[in-house]
Amino acid sequence: MGYELIITEKPQAAKKIAEALADSKAKKESHNKVPYYTLRHNGNSIVVGCAVGHLFTVAEKNKGKWHYPVFDVEWVPSSKTNKGAAYITKYLNTLKKLSKGADTFTVACDFDIEGEVIGYNVIRFICKEKDAQRMKFSTLTKNELIDSYEHKLKHLEWGQANAGVTRHELDWYYGINLSRALTLAVKTTGMFKILSSGRVQGPALKIIVEKEKIIQKFKPEPFWQIELDGKIQTNKITAMHKEDKFWDKEKANAVMKTTEGHDGKLSKIDKREFSQKTPFPFDLTTLQTEAYRSLHIQPKKTLEFAQELYIAGLISYPRTSSQKLPPTIGYEKILKKLANQHFYKELAGKLLTKGNLKPSEGKKEDPAHPAIYPTGNISDIDGQKAKIYDLIVRRFLATFADVSKRETITFTIDINSEEFMSKGTRTVIPGWQEYYGSHVKIEEQTMPDVKEGDNFKVKKITMHDKETQPPNRYSPASIIKALEKRGLGTKSTRAAIVDSLFQRGYVHETSIQATALGIHVCDTLNKYCPQILDVDLTKLFEELMEEIRENKKTPEQVLEQARSKLKTILEGFKENEKKIGKELADSLKNTRNVLNHVGKCPTCKDGDLEIRKGKYGQFIACNKYPDCKTTFKLPTGGKFKVQKEVCKECGYPTIMIFKGKKPQKLCINDDCPSKKIADPKAAKEIEEFENGKKEKLCPKCKEPLLLRKSIYGQFFGCSKFPKCRYTERIEDNGNGKKDDTDKK
Numbered sequence: 001m002g003y004e005l006i007i008t009e010k011p012q013a014a015k016k017i018a019e020a021l022a023d024s025k026a027k028k029e030s031h032n033k034v035p036y037y038t039l040r041h042n043g044n045s046i047v048v049g050c051a052v053g054h055l056f057t058v059a060e061k062n063k064g065k066w067h068y069p070v071f072d073v074e075w076v077p078s079s080k081t082n083k084g085a086a087y088i089t090k091y092l093n094t095l096k097k098l099s100k101g102a103d104t105f106t107v108a109c110d111f112d113i114e115g116e117v118i119g120y121n122v123i124r125f126i127c128k129e130k131d132a133q134r135m136k137f138s139t140l141t142k143n144e145l146i147d148s149y150e151h152k153l154k155h156l157e158w159g160q161a162n163a164g165v166t167r168h169e170l171d172w173y174y175g176i177n178l179s180r181a182l183t184l185a186v187k188t189t190g191m192f193k194i195l196s197s198g199r200v201q202g203p204a205l206k207i208i209v210e211k212e213k214i215i216q217k218f219k220p221e222p223f224w225q226i227e228l229d230g231k232i233q234t235n236k237i238t239a240m241h242k243e244d245k246f247w248d249k250e251k252a253n254a255v256m257k258t259t260e261g262h263d264g265k266l267s268k269i270d271k272r273e274f275s276q277k278t279p280f281p282f283d284l285t286t287l288q289t290e291a292y293r294s295l296h297i298q299p300k301k302t303l304e305f306a307q308e309l310y311i312a313g314l315i316s317y318p319r320t321s322s323q324k325l326p327p328t329i330g331y332e333k334i335l336k337k338l339a340n341q342h343f344y345k346e347l348a349g350k351l352l353t354k355g356n357l358k359p360s361e362g363k364k365e366d367p368a369h370p371a372i373y374p375t376g377n378i379s380d381i382d383g384q385k386a387k388i389y390d391l392i393v394r395r396f397l398a399t400f401a402d403v404s405k406r407e408t409i410t411f412t413i414d415i416n417s418e419e420f421m422s423k424g425t426r427t428v429i430p431g432w433q434e435y436y437g438s439h440v441k442i443e444e445q446t447m448p449d450v451k452e453g454d455n456f457k458v459k460k461i462t463m464h465d466k467e468t469q470p471p472n473r474y475s476p477a478s479i480i481k482a483l484e485k486r487g488l489g490t491k492s493t494r495a496a497i498v499d500s501l502f503q504r505g506y507v508h509e510t511s512i513q514a515t516a517l518g519i520h521v522c523d524t525l526n527k528y529c530p531q532i533l534d535v536d537l538t539k540l541f542e543e544l545m546e547e548i549r550e551n552k553k554t555p556e557q558v559l560e561q562a563r564s565k566l567k568t569i570l571e572g573f574k575e576n577e578k579k580i581g582k583e584l585a586d587s588l589k590n591t592r593n594v595l596n597h598v599g600k601c602p603t604c605k606d607g608d609l610e611i612r613k614g615k616y617g618q619f620i621a622c623n624k625y626p627d628c629k630t631t632f633k634l635p636t637g638g639k640f641k642v643q644k645e646v647c648k649e650c651g652y653p654t655i656m657i658f659k660g661k662k663p664q665k666l667c668i669n670d671d672c673p674s675k676k677i678a679d680p681k682a683a684k685e686i687e688e689f690e691n692g693k694k695e696k697l698c699p700k701c702k703e704p705l706l707l708r709k710s711i712y713g714q715f716f717g718c719s720k721f722p723k724c725r726y727t728e729r730i731e732d733n734g735n736g737k738k739d740d741t742d743k744k
């Protein structure tokens with residue numbers, strides 16, 4: 001007699017499902033250290049096995065010499081194309097073993113396009129089945145998992161499966177062909193550099209580059225503002241002229257002349273009360289943008305933390321586009337659970353007394369999942385993950401609260417017939433703000449209790465010279481919002497797309513700035529094959545894949561359209577391959593020179609210091625070699641970014657080293673005074689060591705230690721290096737610094 005095999009997306013999900021369905025207790029077993037669970041549910045035998053994300057990926061069918069276009073693809077185990085995915089083989093083999101004894105199959109992966117693809121690939125490639133039953137759930141809570149199992153679908157969600165498989169193949173078509181085209185174009189110049197583009201990556205880069213060009217072309221315009229400082233009774237008041245910005249300096253000067261030497265009076269008090277709407281529940285994009293605004297957590301990390309909270313059963317599925325909370329999730333039940341948590345006891349209790357619980361909702365919907373909400377379950381979490389959890393809980397609570405009431409009071413101050421305005425806004429009734437807590441970031445300014453006609457004593461009137469500012473660059477959160485607005489990518493992929501632009505060196509900085517390379521790549525593609533960057537074309541394919549999900553289009557129809565479009569694009573590219581290659585190669589050389597230029601050589605004064613690669617890694621050297629043999633060591637295994645400022649202690653260039661958890665800005669000069677040991681005890685030990693009065697032996701090989709220098713400062717290192725790589729930090733309690741020596 002066979003059993004039912006339930007397939008989950010991750011090991012933690014397998015554990016949760018097994019524990020929920022087991023009549024008594026699920027038995028944990030393993031194969032090649034991969035866990036699976038055996039149990040009985042209503043007397044029936046069930047085995048719960050797990051994948052570990054995508055076990056299969058798209059690859060070129062007949063791999064050979066690089067060429068394009070190529071459309072002949074197949075699905076293969078991910079370990080065949082990615083050495084870093086070798087660990088998935090044991091999961092694949094375990095599922096293969098478990099499938100042999102099964103006579104019924106159920107997919108219990110995340111209910112979205114990616115989850116459907118993971119489950120479908122396991123069913124067709126490992127279990128050798130054409131279809132399976134499907135569980136659908138939004139939280140990994142016991143009751144919902146049992147209900148999902150009892151009411152499971154009889155078939156896979158074929159719309160999701162077909163759309164997902166099509167997306168993977170479509171993205172492969174674009175990614176491989178465009179990246180190969182770019183790389184081979186550069187190769188025609190005799191230079192080799194891997195460049196990449198993709199179906200969404202190209203348009204995303206174009207959006208950032210267009211903003212950068214607007215900023216670069218921006219010409220500031222001068223304007224003037226007039227500020228008034230003074231008192232009404234004992235209350236200090238600051239006000240601005242009602243004109244706000246004066247574009248004509250003569251007009252501003254006339255106001256200054258008119259008001260000079262005059263006091264005034266409070267001619268008018270205007271009060272206006274308004275409501276602030278209750279916020280909507282979180283979809284993934286608003287969670288990412290709000291976490292960045294309130295907590296300064298990067299969107300990619302927010303998704304990681306939210307996924308971990310979901311797997312732990314603390315929140316609902318985070319990869320959702322919905323801003324709606326259906327009554328079926330059980331508002332009262334969740335609030336009662338939250339009332340058992342210390343931080344939310346009082347707030348949840350207040351809401352439970354309201355009677356009619358109805359959340360504020362937005363327009364966005366998702367057919368697969370509701371908006372993100374807490375389950376009410378409790379678990380030990382800390383750090384940034386706990387902050388994300390608090391944000392989700394408080395947003396959930398706030399959606400049930402009343403609107404907040406705010407009041408703006410505006411003073412009009414008359415100084416010799418010139419009017420100045422002073423304004424303050426305060427919260428009158430907190431409403432939902434009380435529930436949102438520290439995540440409410442609004443300015444509170446209470447105006448003093450005065451009355452119309454009160455005298456205003458002028459302290460000073462100041463005219464400020466100002467200039468208009470260029471538009472702000474995209475932040476990691478606002479670029480995701482911009483991609484969503486244009487229909488580019490999916491809720492799950494947008495953060496990764498932006499990350500890939502950073503990895504390729506097309507953009508940099510927290511305030512996202514297109515690099516010279518990113519601008520050049522974009523300009524070159526726009527010049528010779530603009531369709532690669534076409535936002536509308538990318539959006540069209542997103543819409544076509546949605547039609548696949550809704551069973552209005554077939555995968556082959558969409559893929560054929562993509563192949564046809566790509567062939568046309570790549571034919572145009574091929575015609576201009578050498579021109580494109582030359583322009584890209586020139587840009588790469590210029591970018592490399594800029595990134596590797598450290599500063600003027602302090603020895604010969606004529607040469608420039610550059611970062612170079614040698615047999616033992618990267619180092620800094622003068623470009624006047626062999627006439628000037630000045631060099632500086634760099635630690636191995638790190639990334640470096642040249643800094644514009646020089647060291648305040650010795651005047652040598654500085655670099656930022658990205659190695660370990662936090663980047664460090666350091667002077668390249670090993671003998672810089674800033675690296676001297678200030679702690680008297682440590683300094684005395686070094687002096688005795690240098691004078692031969694003291695000896696230290698390597699604890700590993702018992703050979704003498706030597707005093708060495710690095711970019712981080714002084715440290716002890718084994719005299720038998722490189723055979724023995726022992727190093728010992730020197731504690732410097734005098735200046736609070738610790739040497740972080742290069743672990744070679």
